[in-house]
Amino acid sequence: MAPKAAKFDIKTPKGTKDWDGADMVIREKIFSTITDVFKRHGGTTIDTPVFELKEILAGKYGEDSKLIYDLADQGGELCSLRYDLTVPFARYLAMNKDITSIKRYHIAKVYRRDQPAVSKGRMREFVSCLFFDIAGVYDPMIPDAEIICIINEVFDSLGWKGTYTIKLNTRKILDGIFQVCGVPEPMLRPVSSAVDKLDKMPWEDVRKEMVDEKGLDPAIADKIGESWVVLKGQRDLLEKLQADEELSANESMKQGMADLDQLFTILEYFDAMHTVSFDLSLARGVFYYTGVIYEVVTEGSAPAVSASQAAAEPAAKSSKKKGPKSADPDADRSDDPTLGIGSVAAGGRYDNLVGMFSGKTQVPCVGISFGIDRIFSITKARMAAQKATVKPRKNDVDIFVMAFGGGKDFTGLLKERSQVCTRLWNAGIKAEFLYKVKPKLPAQFKAAEQNGVPFALILGEDELAQGKVRIKEMGLASDHPLKEGELISFENLEDEVQQRLTLKKQLDSITREAAGLRVVHGIKGEDVQVSTSDSTTPVPMNAATSSSTSAPAAEVAERTAEEKPAEAPSS
């Protein structure tokens, strides 16, 4: 079939992206860091389908329901792409009545037809979320406190210590305040949705939404704004609420305050209170939360300027003449100053969601979701601020199998290279060779160096005739006694290679321990290579860390400009 050029733009759909190279390495590292925390707390993983029956998702997400992606009606059932992993989890528990308690985690993509801002990690295909939930009937606030603990462990493990805040509130206190201020019962959720926007817009705009759009009595709106919802604190704020007679008389307030009292006590046991900000403006948009709610924010979460500020300061408009709200809903809003990264994790208690599916059977749940794209964007931004770029290895290959020789009688040793690779693969050793019948030695060294492969195994007709092959560690100093490699037995080559790999691993590990394990924003020195942009010589992220790959990778980086790899002997 002859190739025909496509007549349309070759790209990914708006708000989505491909992950590869260094980004993939960083993302995988974020995944494994977080799942390690989940496993430490007894998590088990389940996997639900990417689409659900449309009815399952209906009525769960409040004002955001309009962001749900539907599948086309091609006959049969009507389905929608999942919007989060919470509703599918509740559906799963409702279907599996024998499961009355579980700690589950789930890494997966969720789908929201939001206006994208890709560089801020706001995707349509939220490339990945990590959800952790604890389901089961337990004494109050103990699982809730462990979730807060997990949040701290996750961000501390990512190297964010001291740079994040867990905003925390409960639906019961929020509803109590609204009731005391005089909000009618059917208005509780709409008013709550408006208050939730206080992190993105000033009180005047929120008040406007309540009064003009939602028809709340202006006097009640003013009472809400002037009284409680703007307050933040910890136990001091709780004590202030408890001291207020009007509030303390409200039933919902009473329950909420008792809950928080217990929660704060357990969080003190866990030594996990220092990151918590009890924030009465936190409301969370979705409908299904029933108790404690929380949201993790960090530098960059809030917008640089508010929408009304942006409107008042036309000079601040971008040179592209795009207002903060572009007319094209598909346009990428990465440069929009009225849009922050938003929260990097969020969750809460949802005791009634399973019952919405199962009828009678209730399974109380509390959970948290981590927005990996946003965490990734912040990690990248911080690395860029440090003028650091990441140069990961393309793969983890241990050894590159090469043929040495030349001239008209040179066979290329394809048979021998194939057989040696087969033996290495069978021994569990990661091996590659160049897919050429008669490869040149420099080309083979170049391929090995480009991937930072730590060892080369060089086959030559003469050595093979003597039952030998040459093994050479890449990246040795020019005066190293083994710079030219060693002859080893062809018969035992698997063992010989394995011994050297093990030894190298041990030596690297000792060096690393001696140097201490430096972690830059959760990415450890042995995972990625960092070069400072104001220096011509790339250095590993942890210069003292002689990881199994750092030396050859650095050499390659130095040499990519040269035609002939420095390691290649003339053939």
Add this chain to the structure above:
Amino acid sequence: MAPKAAKFDIKTPKGTKDWDGADMVIREKIFSTITDVFKRHGGTTIDTPVFELKEILAGKYGEDSKLIYDLADQGGELCSLRYDLTVPFARYLAMNKDITSIKRYHIAKVYRRDQPAVSKGRMREFVSCLFFDIAGVYDPMIPDAEIICIINEVFDSLGWKGTYTIKLNTRKILDGIFQVCGVPEPMLRPVSSAVDKLDKMPWEDVRKEMVDEKGLDPAIADKIGESWVVLKGQRDLLEKLQADEELSANESMKQGMADLDQLFTILEYFDAMHTVSFDLSLARGVFYYTGVIYEVVTEGSAPAVSASQAAAEPAAKSSKKKGPKSADPDADRSDDPTLGIGSVAAGGRYDNLVGMFSGKTQVPCVGISFGIDRIFSITKARMAAQKATVKPRKNDVDIFVMAFGGGKDFTGLLKERSQVCTRLWNAGIKAEFLYKVKPKLPAQFKAAEQNGVPFALILGEDELAQGKVRIKEMGLASDHPLKEGELISFENLEDEVQQRLTLKKQLDSITREAAGLRVVHGIKGEDVQVSTSDSTTPVPMNAATSSSTSAPAAEVAERTAEEKPAEAPSS
């Protein structure tokens, strides 16, 4: 918000399923087994979005294009769920012109609106596929041979040695035979699609499709059927083709035969020829293949009976009075005898697909995809045939932190349990405790035993006053000297626990090495527990393997019927 019972069926969409428990453990094991092989061969992973622009997928899949899932038109771009990971990979290469060679792998779900047969692993949401592709300009057939090698390694690693066949052909030979038989050029692909069905229906039905549906001259159809396409072999068949003067004169045949000659030679180097069946009936439906094509079949791949047999034998109809083709396209066809599991892996060379997107730039590719659902279904069926059921641990927790005490003064030690867990988590130790303020000791032991947790750490007021806590290994024999546990220092408890975990791991490892590592269909003894259904006592899959979890897990299974866990002292 009060729970309201849903008024519709709570279920997953047809052709999809939730993965959890033992199934999840088996599936994860299949994933890691296969990705280990990919990494051994230098694979690197990329991740592309779950949906692509509709235009990207158009015109790539031949007759199967009707199975593509579209997203609803909600404004903006028109998108479809990916049908495979090959076309998105080609789109990725076309967008990233600096990447001229890569070995990539990708685990992900793909989506096909096929009639589902869930128990045979035929899903709509093919829950997961593993793709491996080698892209780049290389000498002929070397990467193609390595893919065959990888197929062998994957299925051998899964414990399928001797039970699978790699059916192999090339488009060039197939087209050459059709040309020699007189098939006009525009009919090559339609005729090829018909021939591809020879594994599902007898020649008469295929002939009928060619002549009646596709309008092929009956004489040409007969020539195809009587001549070559029914033949199978290895090098012998290639030599037979080479010996035929009429075939050898055809240009496409010549190229195809030279390719296979070289491929078979390299496969012999790789010691990978024994599983290959050169099968002239293999055609593969999709349009984008240009060279070697292959498909892996195993017992159960082919249908038990053909559709025409089923029609001729009405007595064989199922008691549900469903014919082999149900009127409802959504109905599950798991019981349909005319439907086999199909191939468990398939792929081929596609040299022009990247060029279809990029115009000029060509990147030749060859790849393979493994159908994890089908591999999973066969694994499960084989385990069932051996009357084996799988009882995995719910999680990997190392130690369960308990409070010992009772009476009216018992505080429950929630503070101490929280603090101890925090210390253990900070030390990287996987720990749990019961979410009760005043838990009873038997309930705590029961929770630990249900998850097969290997150690218990028991806090008591008296011991704490002396700076001590009790650690107890679960599952020790009743006469074991440490059956009642040991008192260790509270101050150094992290170290004390870590030492015991390390020691247990070492002992288990030695026992395992001594016993040899028995693998049942790729699932190792330490991963899952198997109980034989005709015995009341569950035994670990590898009875000689004293894995870190087997003993307690077995005890739990023995004891779940009892009210009081056997390990719990009276409190």
